[in-house]
Amino acid sequence: MNKGIFEKYKAKYSEVGYVTQLQMPVVYVEGLPGAAIGELVVFDSGQLGYVSSLQRRLCGVLLLSDLPVGVGSVVSRTGSGIKINVERELLGTVVCSLLNVLCIDSEDRNARYIESEIPLLSVRRRVSKPFFTGVTKIDMLVPLGEGQRELILGDRNTGKTAFALQVLATRASLGDICIYAGIGKKKSDLIKVKSYLEKSGAYNNSVILFFDASSPSTEIYLAPYVAMTIAEHFRDLGHKVTLILDDLTTHAKYYREISLVSGDYPGRDSYPGNIFHIHARLLERAGAFISPDGKETSITCLPIAETVNSDFSGFIQTNLMSMTDGHIFFDSAFFGNGYRPPINNFLSVTRVGRQTQTSLRWGVNRECASFLLLNQKTEKFVHFGTELNSGIGATLKMNELIQQLFTQEEDFLVPMSVQLITFALVWIGALKSSVHTYICLSKDKYIREDTYRTLTDTLVTSSESLNDFLGKVSAKKVELLLEGDVHAQS
Numbered sequence: 001m002n003k004g005i006f007e008k009y010k011a012k013y014s015e016v017g018y019v020t021q022l023q024m025p026v027v028y029v030e031g032l033p034g035a036a037i038g039e040l041v042v043f044d045s046g047q048l049g050y051v052s053s054l055q056r057r058l059c060g061v062l063l064l065s066d067l068p069v070g071v072g073s074v075v076s077r078t079g080s081g082i083k084i085n086v087e088r089e090l091l092g093t094v095v096c097s098l099l100n101v102l103c104i105d106s107e108d109r110n111a112r113y114i115e116s117e118i119p120l121l122s123v124r125r126r127v128s129k130p131f132f133t134g135v136t137k138i139d140m141l142v143p144l145g146e147g148q149r150e151l152i153l154g155d156r157n158t159g160k161t162a163f164a165l166q167v168l169a170t171r172a173s174l175g176d177i178c179i180y181a182g183i184g185k186k187k188s189d190l191i192k193v194k195s196y197l198e199k200s201g202a203y204n205n206s207v208i209l210f211f212d213a214s215s216p217s218t219e220i221y222l223a224p225y226v227a228m229t230i231a232e233h234f235r236d237l238g239h240k241v242t243l244i245l246d247d248l249t250t251h252a253k254y255y256r257e258i259s260l261v262s263g264d265y266p267g268r269d270s271y272p273g274n275i276f277h278i279h280a281r282l283l284e285r286a287g288a289f290i291s292p293d294g295k296e297t298s299i300t301c302l303p304i305a306e307t308v309n310s311d312f313s314g315f316i317q318t319n320l321m322s323m324t325d326g327h328i329f330f331d332s333a334f335f336g337n338g339y340r341p342p343i344n345n346f347l348s349v350t351r352v353g354r355q356t357q358t359s360l361r362w363g364v365n366r367e368c369a370s371f372l373l374l375n376q377k378t379e380k381f382v383h384f385g386t387e388l389n390s391g392i393g394a395t396l397k398m399n400e401l402i403q404q405l406f407t408q409e410e411d412f413l414v415p416m417s418v419q420l421i422t423f424a425l426v427w428i429g430a431l432k433s434s435v436h437t438y439i440c441l442s443k444d445k446y447i448r449e450d451t452y453r454t455l456t457d458t459l460v461t462s463s464e465s466l467n468d469f470l471g472k473v474s475a476k477k478v479e480l481l482l483e484g485d486v487h488a489q490s
Contacts, residue, residue, distance in 0.1 A: 003044065003045065003046040005042050005046060005104055006042045006043065006044050006045075006046060006074075006076055009042055009076045009077065009078050009079075010074075010076040012079075013034075013076060013077045013078075013079060015031075015032060015033070015034055015076070015077055016031060016032070016074050016075060016076050017029040017030055017031025017032035017035075017059070017074075017075045017076075018030055018031055018072060018073070018074060018075070019043075019069055019070065019071050019072060019073040019075065020058065020071065021058075021071070022068060022069065022070075022071060023261050023262075024063070024066075024068060024261075025062055025063045025066075025216060025217050025218050025258065025261070026052070026060055026061070026062060026063075026258070026261050026262050027049060027060070027061045027062075027063060027069060028058045028059070028060055028061070029041075029058065029059050029060075029061055029075050030057055030058055031075070032051075032059055032075065032077055034077065035051050035054070035059050035077055036051065037051050037052065037053070037054060038050060038051060038081045038082070038115055039051045039077060039078065039079070039080065039081060040078045040080055040081060040082050040083075040104075041061055041075050041076065041077055041078060042075070042076050042078060042104075043069050043073050043074070043075050043076075044073055044074040044075075044076075045069060045073060047063065047064070047065055047067060047069055048063075048064045048065070048099075048102070048104075049061040049062055049063045049064055049075075049218075050062055050064070050081075050082055050218075052258075052262065053262060060262055061075070062218040062221075062258065063216065063218060064098060064099065064102075064216065064218050064219065065099075065216055066216045078104075081113045081114070081115055082102070082113065082114050082115070082222070083102075083103040083108065083111040083112060083113050083114070084098075084101040084102055084103055084111060084112060084114060084226055084229060084230075085101050085102075085103050085108075085110065085111050086101075086110075086111070086112050086229065086230055086233035087110070090207045090230060091177070091204060091205060091206065091207060092203055092204040092205075092206070092207075093207065093208070094190070094194065094208045094209075094210060095207070095208065095209045095210070095226075096190075096210050096211070096212075096215075097211075097215070097219065098211075098219045098222060098223075098226065101226065112229050112232070112233055113229070114222065114225040114226055114228075114229045115225065116229065116232065116285065118281065118284045118285055119285065119287065119289060123289055123290055124287055124288060124289055124290070125147075125288045125289060125290050125296060126288065126355075127145040127146065127147045127148055127287075127288050127325075127352045127353075127355065127356060128145070128288070128355070128356055129145060129146040129147075129288075129296075129298075129356055130143065130144070130145060130146070130353075130356040130357065130361075131143075131144040131145050131146045131148060131171075131300055131353070131356070132170060132174070132416050133163075133166065133167045133170055133171075134166055134167070134169065134170030134413030134414055134415070135163060135166055135167070135170075135341065135408060135413075135414075136405060136406055136408055136414050136419045137341060137343050137345065137406040137408070138163075138328065138343065139416060139419055140361075140364055140365060140368050140406075140419065140423070141343075141345040141348070141365065141368055141369060141372075142326070142328055142343070142345060142348045142349075142350045142353065143350060143353040143354055143356065143357055143361065143365065144300070144350060144353040144356075145288075145300075145352050145353045145355070145356035146240060146288060146298040146300055146356075147286070147287045147288025147289070147298035147299065147300055148300055148301075148325045148326070148350075148352055148353060149283050149286050149287070149300075149301045149302075149303070149323075149324040149325050150300075150301075150302055150324060150325060150326050150327065150328060150350065150353075151302075151303055151304075151305060151320050151321055151324040151326070151327035151328070152164065152302055152303070152304045152305070152327070152328050152330070153304070153305040153306070153307055153312055153317055153320075153321075153327055153328070153329060153330070154306070154307055154310070154329060154330025154331065154332070154342075155306070155307050155308065155309070155310055155330070155332040155335075156306055158330040158331075158332055158335045158342055159330055159335070159340070159341050159342060159410070160246075160247075160304050160306075160330050161189070161193075161246055161304070162341075162410040163328075163330075163341055163343075164180070164244045164246060164302060164304065165180075165193065165196045165197065165200075165410075166410065166413060167242065167244070167302065168180060168197065168200075168202055168206060168242060168244065169196070169197070169200035169201075169202045169413060170413050171202075171240075171242040171300075172197075172200070172201070172202030172205040172206060173201070173202070173413075175205075175239075175240070176205070176239070176240045176241060176242045176300075177205060177206075177207075177231075177234040177239045177240070177241045177242070178197075178202060178205060178206040178207070178241075178242050178244075179206065179207045179208075179209070179227050179230055179231050179241065179242070179243045179244070180193060180197075180206065180207075180208050180209070180210075180244045180246065181209045181210075181223055181224055181226075181227035181243070181244065181245050181246065182208070182209065182210040182211065182212070182223075182246055183211060183220055183223045183224060183245065183246060183247060183248070183250050183251045183254075184211065184212070184213050184215075184220050184250040184251070184253075184254060185210065185212055185213065185246065185250075186212065186213065187212045187214070189210075189212075190208070190210045190212065193208060193210070194208060196411070199411070200411075200413075207230055209223060209226060209227050209230075211223045217254050217257060217258055218258070220250075220251065220254045221251065221254050221255050221258060223251070224245050224248070224251060224282055225282060227243060227245065228243065228282060228285050228286070228299075228301075231243045231286075231299045231301075232285065232299070235289065235291075235297045235298070235299050236291070236297075238291060238293075238295050238297060239297065240297060240298050240300070241297075241298065241299045241300070242300050242302070243286065243299055243300065243301045243302070244302050244303075244304070245301065245302070245303040245304060246304045247303070247304035247305055247306055248279060248303045248304065248305055248316070248320060249305045249306045249316050249317070250306070251279075252271065252275060252279070252316045255271075255272070255275065255278060256269075256270055256271050256272065256275070259271075259272035268315050269314075269315050271315060271316070275315075275316070275319070276319050276323075279319060279320060279323065280323045283301060283303065283320075283323050283324060284323075285299070286299040286300070286301035287299060303320060303324065305317050305320050309332070310331060310332050310333065312327075312329065325350070325351045325352045325353075326348070326349040326350040326351045326352070326353065327348060327349055328343060328348045329343065329344045329347045329348050330342050330343060330344075331343070331344035331347070339403070339406075339407070340407055340408065340409070340410075341408065345369070345372065346372075346373075346376075359464060359465050359466075360420070360460065360463050360464070360465065360466060360468075360469050361420075363465055363466025363467075363469075364420060364423055364466060366466075367427070367466065368402070368423070371398065371399075371402065372399075372402070374395065375395055375396070375398075375399040378392055378395050378396065379396075382396070398426075401426045401431070401432070401433075401435050402426065404435035404436050405419075405422055405423060405426060405435050405439070407436060412440075414439060414443060415443060415446055416460070417446065417453075417456040417457050417459075417460050418439060418442045418443050418446050418456065420460050420469070421442065421456050421459065421460075421473065421480060422435065422438060422439055422442065424469060424470055424473040425438075425473060425477065425480060425481065427470065428470055428473065428474050428477070430473075430474070430477045430481060431481065438481075438482065441482050442456075442480075442482065445482065455476070455479065455480075456480075459472050459473060459476065
């Protein structure tokens with residue numbers, strides 16, 4: 001860093017302190033009587049830190065780099081909290097260091113503080129618009145709304161990040177600004193994330209913040225706050241924003257490490273007492289909002305949490321579940337049984353997503369959920385070796401087709417109209433095999449042919465209920481089935 005910055009602020013405030021203790025990444029400074037928690041400070045070597053705690057004679061400072069400072073080093077206040085430069089040029093870029101976006105000039109009005117006030121109820125609005133993910137199982141069984149905070153949790157390597165990237169690709173195609181924050185991840189994960197977004201065409205509408213495990217602990221701790229600040233910037237410009245925080249269990253571990261080094265009293269699982277607060281104050285900044293000019297905007301936040309052996313009763317996991325609007329559970333047992341994505345819809349919850357549904361989607365959701373529950377009971381019954389009658393056989397056959405409808409590769413996204421049309425054809429018995437093949441062909445035709453797209457969209461938007469929709473699809477099934485193409489592909 002430029003040492004001239006230190007001289008500038010030393011002359012401005014005439015208030016300096018001296019380093020007395022060093023326990024990386026925490027530095028204890030004596031002096032600076034006017035310092036405030038969260039204030040940015042600068043060392044005579046040009047390094048930066050911010051005040052994390054205040055004691056009677058000392059203040060604790062977290063260094064923003066891994067380079068140590070010597071005992072006796074001089075420290076100056078800046079009179080400002082941590083601010084970052086937020087500009088449209090961030091789109092289509094990767095930010096791998098806080099110093100790349102950090103604003104040193106405390107008087108720069110184009111920069112934003114990473115710690116901001118939580119929006120009041122007066123500027124919030126009801127979550128009322130659907131949030132389509134392009135993943136059939138979620139859109140049908142665990143519907144989301146724009147501005148919702150939905151936790152994604154599950155064991156390692158069960159597809160949580162892959163699902164998050166599918167969501168970003170879908171939302172970018174719908175015009176959202178997409179932000180992905182990788183917190184303490186492996187460097188190889190950055191290549192996967194970037195290549196997926198480039199391949200899906202979402203990269204130019206996205207910002208990737210990636211602080212890998214080799215980054216300074218302080219940067220990893222601040223990563224989700226930086227991501228949320230960038231999201232708020234685009235929200236204030238009138239955009240809808242989708243934010244992925246991957247993941248907050250790792251974030252909590254790094255904060256625990258910093259707290260223990262700082263000498264904070266450990267609580268449950270050695271986490272500090274304010275661990276709930278640091279996540280709650282972050283997630284409360286997301287939601288559905290009304291801008292000063294009356295435009296509806298939103299920040300839809302999908303934090304990710306990792307479980308161990310599918311146990312989501314852990315401390316951090318339950319904390320996050322209590323402060324979000326539901327959760328999507330990636331079950332390792334489902335993963336082992338070959339379900340892709342391995343989402344356990346019975347243990348997943350959406351608290352506000354269903355209020356955004358049309359009567360048609362509500363009916364599909366109700367019928368799907370009821371049938372899957374019936375099938376679960378039927379499979380338990382069949383497990384005892386009971387002789388199958390025609391009713392049980394029909395239930396098992398329908399479940400096979402429904403599971404084909406829900407099976408989806410990581411790089412495959414399905415438009416909402418195609419999801420609903422396929423479900424209707426399966427439900428009325430018109431589509432009795434090759435469901436996945438039909439979805440691929442139907443999606444391709446939906447994208448390429450205006451006539452087919454208009455037909456499917458009209459059937460969906462003009463239907464007032466599920467029964468009305470099923471009747472219309474039945475009348476048009478000859479045009480919708482694509483029988484020649486399906487048989488040719490099969």
